[in-house]
Amino acid sequence: MTLPKGMLQAMYHQTGVSQYDGNPLIEALPPILDRTQLKDGLSGKVTLRPNDIYLGAQTRIHVISQLLDSFFQPLSRHIELESKLSVLLRQGYVGRNLANGDLNTHIQNGYERVMQGDLGVFRFEHVESTAKSMAFIGCSGSGKTSSLNRILATYPQLLYHEKYNFTQIVFLKIDCPHDGSLKSLCHNFFREIDAILGTNYVRRYVEKRHGVETLIAMMAHTANTHAIGLLVIDEIQHLSVKRSGGSERMLNFFVTLVNEISVPVVMVGTPKAKPVFELDLRSARRGAGFGSILWEPLSRPSPEQEVSRSEWGAFTNQLWKYQWLTKAAPVISDELRETWYDLSQGIMDVVIKLFVLSQIRAVVTRIERITPELMKRVYEDELKPIHPMIDALRSGDITKIARYSDLTIPDVDRKILELSNLLQSHQENIDVVAKYRGNEQAIRLHNMLVDTGYNSDLLEPLINKAFADHPQMLIRDLMPLILTWYQNAGTEKPKPTTPKAQSIKKTEWHTLDSDDLRFLHSQAANDVDIHKSLQQAGLLFDSEQWINSFR
Numbered sequence: 001m002t003l004p005k006g007m008l009q010a011m012y013h014q015t016g017v018s019q020y021d022g023n024p025l026i027e028a029l030p031p032i033l034d035r036t037q038l039k040d041g042l043s044g045k046v047t048l049r050p051n052d053i054y055l056g057a058q059t060r061i062h063v064i065s066q067l068l069d070s071f072f073q074p075l076s077r078h079i080e081l082e083s084k085l086s087v088l089l090r091q092g093y094v095g096r097n098l099a100n101g102d103l104n105t106h107i108q109n110g111y112e113r114v115m116q117g118d119l120g121v122f123r124f125e126h127v128e129s130t131a132k133s134m135a136f137i138g139c140s141g142s143g144k145t146s147s148l149n150r151i152l153a154t155y156p157q158l159l160y161h162e163k164y165n166f167t168q169i170v171f172l173k174i175d176c177p178h179d180g181s182l183k184s185l186c187h188n189f190f191r192e193i194d195a196i197l198g199t200n201y202v203r204r205y206v207e208k209r210h211g212v213e214t215l216i217a218m219m220a221h222t223a224n225t226h227a228i229g230l231l232v233i234d235e236i237q238h239l240s241v242k243r244s245g246g247s248e249r250m251l252n253f254f255v256t257l258v259n260e261i262s263v264p265v266v267m268v269g270t271p272k273a274k275p276v277f278e279l280d281l282r283s284a285r286r287g288a289g290f291g292s293i294l295w296e297p298l299s300r301p302s303p304e305q306e307v308s309r310s311e312w313g314a315f316t317n318q319l320w321k322y323q324w325l326t327k328a329a330p331v332i333s334d335e336l337r338e339t340w341y342d343l344s345q346g347i348m349d350v351v352i353k354l355f356v357l358s359q360i361r362a363v364v365t366r367i368e369r370i371t372p373e374l375m376k377r378v379y380e381d382e383l384k385p386i387h388p389m390i391d392a393l394r395s396g397d398i399t400k401i402a403r404y405s406d407l408t409i410p411d412v413d414r415k416i417l418e419l420s421n422l423l424q425s426h427q428e429n430i431d432v433v434a435k436y437r438g439n440e441q442a443i444r445l446h447n448m449l450v451d452t453g454y455n456s457d458l459l460e461p462l463i464n465k466a467f468a469d470h471p472q473m474l475i476r477d478l479m480p481l482i483l484t485w486y487q488n489a490g491t492e493k494p495k496p497t498t499p500k501a502q503s504i505k506k507t508e509w510h511t512l513d514s515d516d517l518r519f520l521h522s523q524a525a526n527d528v529d530i531h532k533s534l535q536q537a538g539l540l541f542d543s544e545q546w547i548n549s550f551r
Contacts, residue, residue: 007167029090075314084134098227137270139270139296139297140270142297174231175238178238190202190206216256229264233268297393329370343383354378446460510523
């Protein structure tokens with residue numbers, strides 16, 4: 001039998017948990033992963049080839065940009081999240097066994113509710129729901145959605161059980177509607193089912209004027225008909241208390257989803273969804289909660305803590321490896337890491353985007369390394385929209401932080417495109433500067449000849465020869481000489497000459513090696529900073545220490 005795209009044939013294996021044995025819906029799931037296997041499965045796949053640092057600038061921008069989507073470093077918080085989702089998913093199937101008839105009972109009772117329009121009725125003896133709910137809270141940019149997507153990707157979404165002629169939906173992820181109503185949320189449920197199965201639930205249920213209670217009954221029947229293992233509702237903060245009939249009604253909606261649909265529900269959102277989450281966490285009498293996970297930004301390591309053993313250190317050390325810059329430092333300096341944290345406040349999305357934009361800026365400006373000053377300029381120029389959020393986090397004021405909890409990260413793709421276009425528009429100028437080793441007169445002469453239509457590979461050796469043979473001549477005198485050589489190039493090619501060594505202009509000092517005194521000077525704002533940089537580089541003699549050594 002040929003299965004539809006995205007659907008896999010169910011294959012069964014022992015789970016090692018007696019409660020799960022004999023349940024095809026659980027035995028067909030991938031084995032429970034240990035910590036090492038989970039880290040390998042979640043890690044991002046970024047190709048890092050040493051020779052890529054010598055690619056053209058435009059190409060490197062594309063290579064660097066892959067970090068935005070492909071880089072993922074599993075941390076302890078990801079292990080905790082996967083563990084909870086794994087338990088939620090499997091425990092939710094305990095009360096819906098495809099082999100012993102429990103699932104059929106749920107399906108039949110769901111059908112009765114749809115037919116009678118009453119969520120409380122059941123035809124057969126009511127089977128107790130083993131489903132639980134969980135709240136997953138974190139500020140914008142903390143990696144909630146991307147982490148969930150990676151964890152869910154370790155499971156097949158659709159499984160076909162040939163023995164039972166049954167299609168299982170392992171997980172279903174839907175977004176809260178922007179209009180904030182519970183009815184629209186129900187509609188999104190059916191739209192997503194249709195999208196993955198090719199069914200017509202939208203036409204059967206959504207296009208008719210059903211109330212929320214009736215829609216929940218239909219959701220329960222549909223969820224059990226396809227044995228949905230986990231329902232993830234993202235962006236829960238979009239729900240409107242006013243449009244949904246109040247906080248209590250919203251809570252009742254989610255508790256009904258869990259108890260009547262018998263499907264574990266994970267509610268994902270920012271602290272703005274506080275009214276729903278607080279009610280759910282306080283209502284122990286509901287018996288539906290599986291706790292909550294609160295994701296805060298990565299914390300700054302304490303002075304006595306070894307940085308490499310902290311989550312911040314592990315995350316930045318791993319990310320630092322992915323550089324395509326010719327003068328990149330092998331390790332992160334303490335000053336740079338401190339600057340990086342200060343500008344991102346540990347929000348992982350900002351950390352990555354700041355790193356990517358800094359690399360691209362380093363390519364465009366030809367500095368070819370990331371420095372604290374460069375990162376500060378990128379933050380000021382490219383990330384203005386998040387300054388209020390970062391300032392609030394930096395202040396530690398809870399009321400300010402709550403005010404900006406939903407602030408979105410700016411469109412980095414657009415920023416990358418702008419930098420790419422800037423590089424494209426100046427690429428010829430950059431190449432010309434390299435050809436003539438910063439000789440401004442030679443560059444000017446080159447541009448004048450190109451503007452008059454003499455654009456050829458012959459220009460570089462001809463101009464270099466002219467300046468080498470006649471260093472005292474003015475441009476106006478050199479131009480006719482070069483044009484004569486240019487016109488006679490077909491019969492007599494000028495002998496290549498070694499161009500005269502040129503001094504590096506002060507405006508180009510930022511392109512020199514990191515240990516060059518001129519580079520250190522280019523990174524300092526004033527004499528005090530220069531002195532500090534030289535001290536950090538170990539280039540100043542400590543006379544006071546030397547004198548004290550004789551006492």
